[in-house]
Amino acid sequence: MAEEKELTPEEKRALKVKATLEYKLMQGVIGGNEVKVNQSLYGTLGVSGAEQTYVDSMAGDDANKERAELYEGRQAERQQLGIAEEAPYPTNYDIIAKLKRQLGEVQAIAKISELEKHAKDAGANLDFEVPDDLKEYSQVELYKKAVNGEGKIDLNKLEDKEKDALQMQQILVQSYGRALGLKASQTNYFADLSSVGKQIADKYKKDSN
Numbered sequence: 001m002a003e004e005k006e007l008t009p010e011e012k013r014a015l016k017v018k019a020t021l022e023y024k025l026m027q028g029v030i031g032g033n034e035v036k037v038n039q040s041l042y043g044t045l046g047v048s049g050a051e052q053t054y055v056d057s058m059a060g061d062d063a064n065k066e067r068a069e070l071y072e073g074r075q076a077e078r079q080q081l082g083i084a085e086e087a088p089y090p091t092n093y094d095i096i097a098k099l100k101r102q103l104g105e106v107q108a109i110a111k112i113s114e115l116e117k118h119a120k121d122a123g124a125n126l127d128f129e130v131p132d133d134l135k136e137y138s139q140v141e142l143y144k145k146a147v148n149g150e151g152k153i154d155l156n157k158l159e160d161k162e163k164d165a166l167q168m169q170q171i172l173v174q175s176y177g178r179a180l181g182l183k184a185s186q187t188n189y190f191a192d193l194s195s196v197g198k199q200i201a202d203k204y205k206k207d208s209n
Helices: 009-021 024-037 039-058 061-081 092-109 112-121 139-146 160-187 191-208
Strands: none
Touching: 009 092, 009 112, 024 039, 024 061, 024 092, 024 160, 039 061, 039 160, 039 191, 061 092, 092 139, 092 160, 112 160, 139 160
16 A cells, blocks of 8 residues: 655645635634624624524534533643643633634635635635735735834835735635625524424424324
């Protein structure tokens, strides 16, 4: 059997970006949260639908796996530090905080071309194409160049093209989040009516048995 080829750092980075931005739990939770934070953008029915998407995502197998991994880490920390108190089981807050940090880290190392692809794949209706001149930039590379002698970000250190790339990166990050929000809001758009209708229908199922 042939040995598996060792992935290059660039291949590992690209795989991490792809896996994170296509992670269904990430999309459901981040999308649901996006709507709850920006309710005026999505309307009453959108908020209702997104709430159900968020609840369903948090109750799924992937979320339970995330909780178990977080809890295992806390238990290990508890043992290492010699803490008598029982480690708290992770809440929904802990899950979304972890996912948002993970998403932010990945979006920072992603090339603009990757952000464009995944924003469109998530449903972003973008009325432009990213110019080839900007596609290979990433936020982390641009920030490294913008760091001044005091260790702070100084955007004046960037060339005009690099400033455009940074702005494009932000637009695509926001487009991805908004696309997930729209998807989450519409997934369960009829959740309230379906719930009541199902209760009525279930009564007759019982009566017929």
